[in-house]
Amino acid sequence: MKFNKKLANIKTYEAGKPIELVVREFGIEPKDIVKLASNENPYGCSLQVQESVKNIVANMALYPDDSMFKLKDALAERFEVKSENIIIGSGSDQVIEFVMHAKANKHSKILTNSVTFAMYEIYAKHIGAEVVKTSSQEHNLDEFYKLYKEHKPAIIFLCTPNNPTGDAIDANELYSFLDKIDENTLVVVDGAYMEYAIKKDSSKAIYPKDIVASYENVIYLGTFSKAYGLGGMRVGYGVAKTGIVKELYKLRPPFNITTLSLEAATVALQDSVFVEESIEKNFEQMKRYEAFAQAQGLEYINSYTNFITLFFQSHSSTEVADTLLRKGMIVRDLKGYGLNAIRVTVGTEQQNNRFFELMQAIL
């Protein structure tokens, strides 16, 4: 049977290895495995969220409220926008998918950073669009502008803070860049880790209301998977002018998040103490990673997220990641991104102790 030609070019996303897989492949007990590979919240999720979900497990039989009234209302209040400015996705991934299918096609170009979230390119390949990338490792908006003028992309993806490197774009620079982009080019500002950046440095803070107030052609993306500790529940969102949201809504499948996900995300927005504490502990533990890297003479990128990228000189990142894996420590090798580096989620104090201990044996 013949399928669409574009499928031949699609590489599937390589997810962080789940604990279950390491148990099966290496015969390591689940309790001895530490996963610092997917930038999940190491403090889990809010107890308030857990209780509320437990209370409605009988509702698993019922389709969710497809209007997502409560969640959109809560997000609108949080971001000081209107409910009509919001679209919910099964992870912010799905909003990226909507954007791609709504705005681009096989004749389009997509502009992204050289090293960035892999799903932009994967979704571009789903529709057969061409991906143009910058050469700089960090977002260089001058280079973005030059490539934008040259290639006239349908969509530009800016990821700030950037995954998998952790650096963030200066807010003023970002707004100056957006001011120069024509209204028929859609710009995606992916703020999956923005809660962390806002806490660390207000000059990196991008607020959805400022995007909505000023730009006809920009959509802000956020997620419940990171600071809110709901990676397993698949809830993300896009915030933009209604002109964009209405078009994306046409591609949203009904019931695209689960009944329990809807409840979890709505309640998660109420428990700001959990989120604040997670972020504070994250940056306390981040200092230990910076000190460790300095002591070991490893280069690292100053991170505005819940992960840190460590570079190697005299080791192969793939070998380091493999050795760690065999000891039950799962991190992300960035060789596939062209970097001799690993990306490590900043875990709990105990998880990080284990990481430092294993790394010391390797280095």
Next chain:
Amino acid sequence: MKFNKKLANIKTYEAGKPIELVVREFGIEPKDIVKLASNENPYGCSLQVQESVKNIVANMALYPDDSMFKLKDALAERFEVKSENIIIGSGSDQVIEFVMHAKANKHSKILTNSVTFAMYEIYAKHIGAEVVKTSSQEHNLDEFYKLYKEHKPAIIFLCTPNNPTGDAIDANELYSFLDKIDENTLVVVDGAYMEYAIKKDSSKAIYPKDIVASYENVIYLGTFSKAYGLGGMRVGYGVAKTGIVKELYKLRPPFNITTLSLEAATVALQDSVFVEESIEKNFEQMKRYEAFAQAQGLEYINSYTNFITLFFQSHSSTEVADTLLRKGMIVRDLKGYGLNAIRVTVGTEQQNNRFFELMQAIL
């Protein structure tokens, strides 16, 4: 901002009104609302599933095992196929979406029954494909074959039992039809309600293993949303030869079902008592609907599902559905499908009592 032209033709899916909406719009107390509009399992979901999900709510922070090892293994065992023959979707809807994007494009035609599950047409419009429909209300495979020869569709959708009418295709007729279709036309056999049909009449039973054994170009779809009582958890699946599954996998986004959905579906497969009892009670209650319709002189379709379609002569189905809605009884008006009929989920004894009581006041 300009978007892809195809978006102009997309009508969004009209979901059954959720209870929350009726509470908000009509000010009716949740306890006084009966929803028989979305063919959810009125007996809820297995207590075993509820317990197992409660036990892992802390895992909401963790991405699901993206290999879906356990669930695919359990499904493979259930259906006597291999794990490689299975792809999991966020509802079987998502597998329909994969099929559409993998096999069809804006130059393709899609063949469906005149009255059938709305998402086939909606996903076809997402890619700008043309939809050709039969004229018969029930699946007439001779007409399907004639249109297949005439239009050379990329994909044929057969829905058995059919939603929203409830009738089912004879298994022998279906296999004879499949035998006549060329290998480059993909046929989707959507068995979302098949568990009910198998119980009612074995001559309607389609088994995934027979599809996998005999056809290079056919995919069977199933779901946990109906008999398994997990409509809110968004888990469906496709079963086919690996040649098809591998291609569809290229379009599957990572983590396309939630951590709790993965657990719920896996455990649901173990509790066959819940499923069997739900189906038995369904057909006991179905008899009451048939008796009611006969007593009131309403035509109905012999149903192999957990819903029944009732036709009106001297009333407008829209008015009937509206009157019921104002009393807190949610059913599905089929006027949009060209039928002066309502589709009613067969509920619990008490829910059905309420339906008969309200209907008697209307007729």
